[in-house]
Amino acid sequence: MNSKIFRAIWIVAIAVFLASLLLIMGSLYSYFSSVQKNQLRIETDLASQGVSLSGADYFNNLKTENYRITWVSPDGEVLYDDEANTAIMQNHLERPEIKQALKEGFGESTRHSYTLEDQQYYAAKRLPDGSVLRLSIVQQSVWSLLFGFAQPICFVIFAALILSYILASRSARKIVAPINEIDLEHPNQYFGQDNYKEIEPLLRHISAQQIQLKQDQEEIEKAALIRQEFSANVSHELKTPLHVISGYAELFENGLVKEEDIKPFAKKIHAESLRMTKLIEDIIELTKLDNGGTEMKWEKCDFYSIAENAVDTLESAASDMNIKLIVNGENAPVTAIPQMIYSIVYNLCDNAIKYSQPNGYVSVTVTQNDRHTVLTVKDTGIGIQEEEQERIFERFYRVDKSRSKEVCGTGLGLSIVKHAVMIHKGNIRLNSVLGKGSEFIVTIPNYPGIT
Secondary structure, rough: HHHHHHHHHHHHHHHHHHHHHHHHHHHHHHHHHHHHHHHHHHHHHHHHHHHHHHHHHOOOOOOOOEEEEEEEEEOOOOEEEOOOOHHHOOOOOOHHHHHHHHHOOOOEEEEEEOOOOOEEEEEEEOOOOOOEEEEEEEOOOOHHHHHHHHHHHHHHHHHHHHOOOOOOOOHHHHHHHHHHHOOOOOOHHHOOOHHOOHHHHHHHHHHHHHHHHHEEEEEEEHHHHHHHHHHHHHHHHHHHHHHHHHHHHHHHHOOOHHHHHHHHHHHHHHHHHHHHHHHHHHHHHHHHOOOOOOOOOOOEEEHHHEEEEHHHHHHHHHOOOOEEEEEEEEOEEEEEEEHHHHHHHHHHHHHHHHOOOOOOOEEEEEEEOOOOEEEEEEEEOOOOOOOHHOOOOOOOOOOOOHHHHHHOOOOOOHHHHHHHHHHHOEEEEEEOOOOEEEEEEEEEEEOOOOO
């Protein structure tokens, strides 16, 4: 970065210098041309006075190193020229400066000289006898001016290159130094400082990214901890039914089971097998939800019909506990994953039934407006303490540990519900009073779109 900034500054400095040099040379050329013309006019005036007083004798022993002198008669005949043979020279009556001088008293022009084959300035003045005295001087070209100043120009260019190199190097280091000194771990300390004003947006972006990375890291660590706890909990939950099944099987194997105990033992083994199967099914479903439900298909479906199916499945379990299961609502078309909608209703109702008091009821209501569909599951169960309400969606968390053993729950139902609601871009709320019951309210968009 330092080398790039250095090259950029040096190139700009050289470009500015060359542009300035061209501008100065142009100005100098214009200035020297103007000086040449003024000097030519003065010399023409002086020479015309000499010729007027002395006539042709004025040219005797006259030394002119830089000027050409031509004397022309009123009819254009060349009477004298210090650089050419007058006998072979053309009539000068049509020369622009001669015509102007004869008409106005003084004339001047700039043109190529066919006699001397170069670019000339001409100045001519009419004398009292009607003749014209003309002086000319070679016009300096830009290149002749450059060659004349070649030595000082080369020195200036060389000095400018060295100076610009030094200044560019120092400027590049000065610009890059604050950037190299930035502590990227703590970019906030540079906010508002003049040295970092230009790169403050970048520093703010870095700061925001660091915050995001820290949050992501915390989420990763949290997810890793959850997976670790989940694995431990799964092992623990599976261990219990496996031990029960293994224990009863061992009794059968050793012939220690009485005739009248065979049926109760078999029933217990069957119940524990079902519990283990349900746990595995919930784990599989939760794993799919953790992947965002990518294996499941979004489609148009009726939320109310799905709720009715879930309630029908649980009708027998509710009757066994003498709990009345009620469904209210209307058709509610949504774009959703039907399996997840079913799982939401099923798990909420199953949980409500298991933790309800005998002779109680579980009410399921589905309503819909233009934007959202709302599922409400209300029970007359044991309720949930306020300090535990935020934790009920954690995996394997149970409100009533002693009662949960009796109802054979896996502890994953509400966690499945929460994940399914999140995938549908919805939310879930809980209203619960200890000893009186709970109310779960699920709200999802009618058409959340497929993501």
